[in-house]
Structures are given as C-alpha cells and as structure tokens.
Amino acid sequence: MNEARELVRSALDDPGMLDPVADEDDLSDAGVASAELLRLGLACEDRLGRAITADELDRLVSIAAVQVLLDGDRGPQP
Amino acid sequence: MDQARDPAMLARGLGAFVPMPSDIAAYEVDAMAGAAILGATPKQVEALADAGLPHVADTDRGPLFDAADLINAGWHCGSGRTVPELFRRYMTLFVQEPPHRWFATARWRLTVGPLTGTAAPAQVVEPCAGVRVVSEDMVGDERRLVVDVTGEPSALTDPSVRAVWEEVLDGFASGAVAFQRVGERFHADHRRAWALGAADCFVTTMVLADRLAAIGRRLRPRRGQLLGFAGSVHMWGELEVEGGAVAVLDPLIAHLARTVAPPSPDFAEVCFGGRHNRLLPMTVPAHVPTSLMARHINSHAVARP
Numbered sequence: 206m207n208e209a210r211e212l213v214r215s216a217l218d219d220p221g222m223l224d225p226v227a228d229e230d231d232l233s234d235a236g237v238a239s240a241e242l243l244r245l246g247l248a249c250e251d252r253l254g255r256a257i258t259a260d261e262l263d264r265l266v267s268i269a270a271v272q273v274l275l276d277g278d279r280g281p282q283p
Numbered sequence: 284m285d286q287a288r289d290p291a292m293l294a295r296g297l298g299a300f301v302p303m304p305s306d307i308a309a310y311e312v313d314a315m316a317g318a319a320i321l322g323a324t325p326k327q328v329e330a331l332a333d334a335g336l337p338h339v340a341d342t343d344r345g346p347l348f349d350a351a352d353l354i355n356a357g358w359h360c361g362s363g364r365t366v367p368e369l370f371r372r373y374m375t376l377f378v379q380e381p382p383h384r385w386f387a388t389a390r391w392r393l394t395v396g397p398l399t400g401t402a403a404p405a406q407v408v409e410p411c412a413g414v415r416v417v418s419e420d421m422v423g424d425e426r427r428l429v430v431d432v433t434g435e436p437s438a439l440t441d442p443s444v445r446a447v448w449e450e451v452l453d454g455f456a457s458g459a460v461a462f463q464r465v466g467e468r469f470h471a472d473h474r475r476a477w478a479l480g481a482a483d484c485f486v487t488t489m490v491l492a493d494r495l496a497a498i499g500r501r502l503r504p505r506r507g508q509l510l511g512f513a514g515s516v517h518m519w520g521e522l523e524v525e526g527g528a529v530a531v532l533d534p535l536i537a538h539l540a541r542t543v544a545p546p547s548p549d550f551a552e553v554c555f556g557g558r559h560n561r562l563l564p565m566t567v568p569a570h571v572p573t574s575l576m577a578r579h580i581n582s583h584a585v586a587r588p
Contacts, residue, residue, distance in 0.1 A: 239513075240366045243370055243513065246373055258376065259380050263512055263583065264584070
C-alpha cells in the first residue's frame with residue numbers, strides 16, 4: 206500500500222496532510238481538494254503508462270482504491 | 284525542454300479563448316496563486332503577462348490576472364498536464380462509455396458544505412424524475428447524501444426545437460463560439476459573452492432559452508451537479524413538453540460529446556431530450572454563486588452499473 210500512498214502524496218499541495226489518513230478513508234472527506242484529485246488521476250496515468258477510463262476514475266476514492274488500480278494492471282501476482 | 288518547466292507553456296493557450304472584458308474582469312490573482320490553480324510554475328504564469336494576457340501590474344505582488352483568464356490559458360495550452368486540461372478530459376470521459384452505463388441506476392455520494400450562512404442548506408436535492416434520495420445526514424457543517432440517479436433515452440422529436448438546437452450547436456461547430464471558462468460576472472450578460480465568442484454551460488443554456496422563447500417555447504434553466512470524479516457545477520435546461528412532462532436539453536455537453544476524441548454522437552443525442560445518470564438537479568438558491576458551489580460540493584460514485 207506504500208506505493209499508492211506515495212503516489213497520492215505526490216499529488217498533494219501539503220503531502221503531510223495524508224499522514225493521519227487511513228488506507229480506506231475517503232480522500233475527499235479527508236480534505237483532498239478536487240484539483241489534487243485531478244493530479245492524482247494524472248499521476249496514476251503516468252505510473253500505468255496509459256490513460257485511465259471513466260470507470261477507473263470513479264473508483265479512485267481512497268489510497269486502497271489507488272493500490273487496486275495499480276495492482277490491476279500488473280495481473281496476478283506469482 | 285521539458286514542457287512542464289517550459290516558461291512559455293501556458294502562453295501557448297493565448298489566442299484560443301476570449302479574455303474577460305476589462306470592464307468586468309477582476310485582476311486579483313498573482314503568479315503564486317495562479318500556479319497553484321493551474322498546477323504550473325509561477326514563472327509560467329508570470330510569462331502570460333509578457334505574452335499579452337490582460338493584467339494589472341502590482342508593485343508588490345507582480346502581475347495580477349483574472350482567474351477565468353488563467354484557467355483558460357491552462358485549458359488551451361496543449362500540455363495535457365495542467366489542472367484545467369485534466370478537468371476537461373476527465374469530465375467528458377463518461378460520454379465514451381457504453382450506452383447502458385448512461386441510463387442504468389447509479390448510486391452517488393454527494394457532500395455539500397456551507398453555501399448559505401455557516402452550514403449546508405436544509406434541502407439541496409429535490410426528488411424528481413430519475414432522482415431518489417437514499418439517505419441524507421448532517422456531519423458537522425456538511426450535508427452528506429446518497430442519491431440514486433437513473434437516466435432515460437430521449438423521446439423528443441420536435442423539429443422546431445431541433446432546428447433551434449442545431450443553430451446553437453452550430454455556433455461552436457462554425458468556430459464563432461468557443462467553450463471556455465466564463466467568469467461569473469459574464470454570466471449576468473450571456474448575450475454579450477456569446478456575441479464575443481465565449482460560452483460555458485450557463486451561457487449556452489441561456490442562449491438556447493432565448494432562442495426557444497423566440498419560437499414560443501419555454502426552457503427552464505436548471506443548476507445542479509455533473510456527478511463524478513471530475514464533477515462540477517453544471518447548467519442545463521428543462522423544456523416543457525406535452526402532458527406536463529419535461530425534456531432535458533443540455534447543449535454544452537452535446538457539443539463536447541460531438542467534439543471529444545473519439546466523438547460520441549449517440550451521447551450528444553441523449554442531451555437532446557434525454558437524461559443520463561450523472562445529472563443531478565439541485566435546489567440551491569439562485570443567489571448562491573457558482574464558485575461557492577464549486578468549492579463546497581463534491582461527489583463520487585458508490586455503485587455504477
């Protein structure tokens with residue numbers, strides 16, 4: 206989950222605000238601004254190397270959800 | 284040079300939009316604040332002054348710009364990485380989804396902060412066709428709702444309304460009008476904005492209402508939320524049709540559906556009389572500024588078809 210947390214942190218104006226946020230917490234409720242969420246979308250695309258879909262965007266509500274997106278592109282783990 | 288650090292990155296957007304007229308512009312955003320809004324660097328924002336974007340020079344703060352102008356510069360600069368560009372791209376992704384996803388019931392979570400006074404209004408969503416409030420709670424000064432929204436394909440076939448509709452959309456297709464951020468003070472004079480070539484959802488809906496009124500049809504402007512990750516305050520119109528029913532006319536999203544890559548002409552047709560499951564009419568009082576709604580309303584999907 207560290208990978209997703211660092212990715213979310215990279216999209217924030219104040220990365221420290223993520224420290225008390227749990228992996229399953231809603232990012233909007235935690236105070237992540239809409240512009241920061243947009244940058245998170247771009248950060249995910251940069252990491253995945255492809256554009257993300259509307260459905261994937263709709264699911265980006267928490268650090269855990271970001272990790273699911275990143276893991277999904279890697280396929281089954283050995 | 285890395286585009287993200289190219290001082291001229293934002294300046295490439297100039298000429299592609301209509302700056303706010305100086306009599307209603309508010310030159311109050313400095314380079315530091317502008318950089319935060321756009322996801323750019325202060326140097327890139329400052330370069331807009333030399334490139335000709337209207338501004339005033341402040342001896343302490345440097346060039347001061349109108350917020351809408353800055354957003355439009357970012358929107359049109361072509362980097363693909365500014366916050367306005369991301370907003371526009373993400374906002375329209377859903378029109379490229381399979382049609383069944385536009386109509387089947389979707390469940391959304393909506394958070395509404397203080398819009399009037401110190402807390403969220405008592406009522407923000409009025410149950411109506413296609414909209415069901417599942418739950419509603421106050422948490423601190425925020426109202427948190429879960430709503431189900433169900434879409435419906437268009438059944439509107441009125442040729443006189445269609446002619447007016449196409450006339451308005453041709454304003455975009457012909458290049459006479461560009462979709463851009465339009466400052467709130469510009470909303471008060473939508474005819475002037477349209478004549479100058481600047482239109483957003485508010486301006487486009489009001490121009491459509493004017494032209495429908497000229498043929499004796501009433502279009503009721505509705506303000507609400509385009510739901511989703513890149514949700515936003517949105518305006519569309521409700522046309523009175525036979526039997527007391529209403530048909531939703533959403534000209535701006537129709538224009539975007541026709542011009543996004545790849546285009547979605549089928550979704551553009553939904554905008555002519557149909558409803559999709561991301562459109563939420565709200566009962567926020569008319570005097571509440573759109574900017575306040577944009578700041579205090581968030582939404583995301585709970586369950587999508």
